[in-house]
Amino acid sequence: MNSQTKTNQVVTANKANMKANKKEGFKHEFNKNAALFLMLLPGLIVMLINNYLPMFGLVFAFRKMDNYRNLFGTAWVGLKNFEYLFGSNTAWVITRNTIGYNLVFIIIGIVFPVVMAIGLNELRNKRAGKLYQSLFFIPYFLSWVVISYLTMGLLSSEFGVINRLLESVGKERIAWYTSPEYWPYIIVLVNTWKWTGYDTIVYLASVVGINKELFEAAAVDGASRMQQIWYITIPSLIPLAIVLVLIRLGRMFYTDMGLFYSVPRNMGPLINATNTIDTYVYRAFVQTGDVGLASAAGFYQAVLGLVVILTFNAIVRKYDKDSAII
């Protein structure tokens, strides 16, 4: 009995001691490296505002939110906001659009840039290659608003180049901005136009880095240039492509507001073809003022987004440890 109390005391004392040590450790570290902590401070404040404080707002999805001025709303409503969200067909449409467009973007985002990068590398006139590359890269620098002006120049029903072209060959004009059936193609085309030049640069760096001796050895063995590309260039790009695809899959619940909101000019008739989770949240929040519904959709996106990013990040780790974010 006596000895047990003693042991207990010793344990508690040890624990207290350890705590003190830890505290002193931090204190000591803080005193030693006060300057380093000070350097971290501005970044910590910005992250607190932009990332960490908003995370508390995820509970809005379970609250009755009449008005955005009313922080944290008025009452708990359980899953009511979610019942409302999933009660309509909209939840399905926005999920389908978000995932569907992203998958198409990912596939095009490998095929086109890889082909272009290999092609640029094959050119006999390297200077021309540099020039093409500069021109392919230009769309990346343009804002979505500017791009929405450019697409309107092509698609505007009265003045647009495409409708004038249709007329000149004796066909009827198409009211592009009120015909949703064309928009899946338009969205994909515009996205490809903006990003292909950028992605090409990523793959080109990798193509240029392939050891030349491999090709020379293959040539000695009588392999044609096409065979060399097929058996040497493409296989050596696969690891990079896998990592890029996995990282993009991890973001498949997020879309660009510029592409899905500004380019279709927020036109009502296009909504089924262009509505994604992001545009839905924005419209519910800002245009119809349904804060609860917008919060529920935002929560849905955040949770699914976390699940896929953790999943695909775990797979990335298997392929290339350095490319994994955790």
Add this chain to the structure above:
Amino acid sequence: MKIGKNHDSEAGIQISKGANLILNILFILIAAACVYPLFLVFAVSFTDETSLAFNGYALIPKEFSLSAYTYILKTMNTIVNAYGVSIFVTIVGSIIGLFVMAMYAYPLARDDFKYRGIFNVIIVVTMLFSGGLVPTYMVYVNVLHLKNSLAALILMYLFSAFYVMIIRTFYKTNVSKSLIEAAQIDGAHEFKIFFQIVMPLAKPALATIMMFSMLVYWNDWYGPLLYIEKTNLYNLQYLMYTVQAKIANLAILSRGNVSLQDIPSETARMALAIVAIGPIILAYPFFQRYFEKGITLGATKE
């Protein structure tokens, strides 16, 4: 590779001249597709309004006119103001952002800093999970009262976990530890070491990051869409966006609260687009190199 045989050995690892020609033609067509819309907008901005209505958009104006630009000169105040906002936010945002990120990355790159693991986790979490639009808006508007404040536009893009990781990697590989240790032994203060040794050595990475961030600020229209209501705080992109939105409203309502006089003509709008693209195209030859380097630097960590 033996000298003299150089030409022969190249032959086996090159495409044929015919294939080269076809490839060049294909690339010229793709390059044309990349710049065609830009030339089109440029041409339309110099086209006479009535000729446009008659002929539609064309690469070569049927009737040349400067009326779009005289219209822009007339509404000069709004545009100059928006330009000012864009330039201010771009410069202030990218400079502050650069220092905030460069400073945050430094302790993470120091092996002797015991708590670097925790502070690394703090940035990784921001890449995994976010509160989303509604809570972020409420923090900005209800808690910090940043509605109609340029600070909101600056704060939004001040810190990117991805850029911090690139900078940290650059410090680790390009700033030698012995140099820092030598300075410490000389009794230099941490801040002095950081600003006078580390930052200058990391210039290539920092310049690249700053340019990416400048582009983000210059092209931002979403920030003003959320937080700016006062017209004198519109930036260039948002000014263009509102013009576009007014026309969309007009198309839906055909009559309504938007009057035709408010809306610049077709050609004037394209002139506005040219005015907004101008600085980017002018800076492009200078910027391009940095961007290409930056993309390959962080290719897999986007």
